[in-house]
Amino acid sequence: MDYMVGQLEALLSIPSPSGFCRDALRVLNAELGQLGFTAESLAKGGLIITVPGADPAKTVGVSAHVDTLGAMVRSIKSSGTLRMTSVGGYMMGSIENEYCTIHTRSGKTYSGTILTTKPSVHVYPEARELKREEAVMEVRIDEDVASKEDVEQLGIGVGDFVSFDPRTKVLPNGWIKSRHLDNKAGVAVILGLLEWLNRTKTVPAYTLKLIITAYEEVGHGAAYIPSDISELLAIDMGAIGDDLQCTEKDVSICAKDSSGPYDYDMVSCLIELAKRESLSYAVDIYPQYGSDASAALRGGNNIRAALIGPGVHASHAMERTHRDALHQTAALLAAYVTAV
Incomplete structure (x- = not known):
């Protein structure tokens, strides 16, 4: 747990909006090397780590995305602020x-x-009622x-990335609260799995x-996966509400x-594994949600x-999770890769 939380903190400190993940991927690659694993870099951005299993006749994929929400400079205003x-x-x-x-x-x-274009109630009587939409948002540069x-x-120009504090x-x-737990928490869980495999010399089934992807937040993170993968388990945040x-x-x-529905047999297997391991789990439906598996x-x-x-x-706001959720997810993932 301490390893996963430490890696999560480190990842959260690195800006990585979709399409601007180079620094995060470089740090991840270095950490994978420390754990004794080699990663293949994808042309579109992302990493693939291959771990040999007991039965090489089948290949199972697990994905998580390191990219986050963010913004880009759309235009520079005459006032010296940025439209985003x-x-x-x-x-x-x-x-x-x-702050950004x-x-x-x-x-x-x-x-x-x-800020909004009318950021002060002392100046703009309509500041409270102003509809918060992209057209009225801007970046004040320090x-x-x-x-x-x-x-x-x-040197600021159109197309420059903007990351959020x-x-x-x-x-x-x-408790762990931060922007971008979606989905750096999932990446930390994958690192936790690799640390456990390395430390215990456990061999996957x-x-x-x-697969660490870099474009999930814009819809095509795992649109490409290696052709030998026959099933894919995405690790992403669970919604609450x-x-x-x-x-x-x-x-x-x-x-x-x-x-749409995820694979019936895989979902049933995961439920049975959660029960077998006495994990704290929930089965839910997310109509407004997509994942790397969807892509x-x-x-x-x-x-x-x-x-x-x-x-x-x-989710997609000021997010919060708990160490227990990381532990439960890592335990279910470990059960899955050793008993598929």
Whole structure:
């Protein structure tokens, strides 16, 4: 657990909006080497780690995405602020007043704050009622800028990425709150599995291919997977809210999301494994949700697919989970790869 939480903290500190994951992938690659594993880099961004299994006749895939929500510079305003365009799907109200970083193509970074165009109730009588949508959001840059030309002199341009301050807090009582637990918590679980396999010299039941994707938040993270994979288990966050059973201390087993039902036999197997291991789990349906497994199915891959993950409250906003959820998810994943 301490290893997984430490890796989660490290990953959360690295900006990685979809399409801008180079630093996170580089750090992950280095950590994999420390654990004794070699990763193959994908042309589109992402990593594949192959672990030999007891029976090489079958290959099982497990995926998690390291990319997060974020934004890009859409245009530079005459006032010296930045109009932004979202990367990934989130409520504009969830990023209002958030600190951010602008990443230029030259490698320079600048601090900023995301605000509405009418940010003060002392000035704008309609500030409270203003509909929070992309057209009224802007980035205030923490530099001496008052015009478009001032901003351009800094080297900031259209298409530069904007990352959000994660504000990570790991509390002594087990709670973990941060932006981007979706899905760096899932990546930490995969690292936890690899650490356990290495430390205990456990051999998976079948050849195991672990895939770290970099475009899940925009819909095509695992659209490509190696052709020898016959079933794919996505590790992603479990949603929490009305009509759902999952809590922040459970592992979620998703029976159906926006892409339709997941494979009946895989889901049934995961439920039985959770029962066998006496895990705290929930089976839920997520109509507004998609995953790497969804992308793989839509990409035309002839696979069975399923989805599990730690319960995360307030997804795509100020998220929170608990150490227990990481533990439950890692335990179910370990049971799956050794008993498939």
